[in-house]
Amino acid sequence: MPELPEVETSRRGIDPHIRGQTIARSVVRQSQLRWPVSPQITALMPGQTVLGTQRRGKYILIETTAGHIIIHLGMSGSVRILPAGAPAAKHDHIDIVFTHELMLRYTDPRRFGCVLWSEDAIAEHPLLARLGPEPLAEDFDTSYLFRLSRGRKTPIKSFIMDSHVVVGVGNIYANEALFMAGIRPLVEAGSVSRARMARLVACIKQVIAHAITVGGTTLRDFVGGDGKPGYFQQSLLVYGRGTEPCKQCGGILQEVRLSARSTVFCKRCQR
DNA sequence: AAATCTCCCTGTAGGC
DNA sequence: TGCCTACAGGGAGATT
Structure with missing residues (x-):
């Protein structure tokens, strides 16, 4: 997708x-x-x-x-x-x-x-007017995300997937960024400390920037090509790996549904 | 205002 | 082999 x-x-x-x-x-x-x-x-x-x-x-x-x-x-x-x-x-x-x-x-x-x-x-345009900042832009930073999250009871994963908060963080990268940041997907957005929010912002930027770099190599030739992206299967840490061992600690990854979205995390590495 | 639910669609996977 | 069903998933819009 x-x-x-x-x-x-x-x-x-x-x-x-x-x-x-x-x-x-x-x-x-x-x-x-x-x-x-x-x-x-x-x-x-x-x-x-x-x-x-x-x-x-x-x-x-x-x-x-x-x-x-x-x-x-x-x-x-x-x-x-x-x-x-x-x-x-x-x-x-x-x-x-x-x-x-x-x-x-x-x-x-x-x-x-x-x-x-x-x-x-x-x-x-109605579809664009109320969108949040681009994840790679400077205005998507710790202060912004921290301030916006205060008082929000929604799970942090749902929060960062909300396009009015920040655009372009889909299910795959939300799972990956939360693992990288060591944050459990289901914790209340409003309870995440400023320091942990800073890590999360950095991880979102990192995973998306990296994926753009990789995507650029697999989708290089559009004329006559099949246009099918396939890069993301290789370097995923958690997405699609529920019940498999965590690449960081070896523990078994947990998979739950959150708003009908597949959510995978390591309960030892993510708190 | 915020949280939750519903729906759009079809390829794929799993069960029998 | 083939049929049937459940399911995934972005995200706007409706509902609570």
């Missing part, structure tokens, strides 16, 4: 191929995604030029001369650059075809993602 590092890697992968290019047309084969695909995606695209791409949280933003395309990959979505006219497979829902004979193809088997259009100031 695409987490922030995969989203950023995807953005970096498509950007050089579409930046400055002109859209010839777009094709929507399946409009029923998380929300209906905006009609402008077909109606307004011909003749628009792509000015560049950005990322906010797990949203990819494609800036065109007429407005922004907002893409979320959900949990099974991907974007690839392919030769225009490449045959469409089952879950290839949207093609944005460029005049230079390449196209951006959106694929999403589970359709949890979205492809929307916004002509207004992008930061004020």
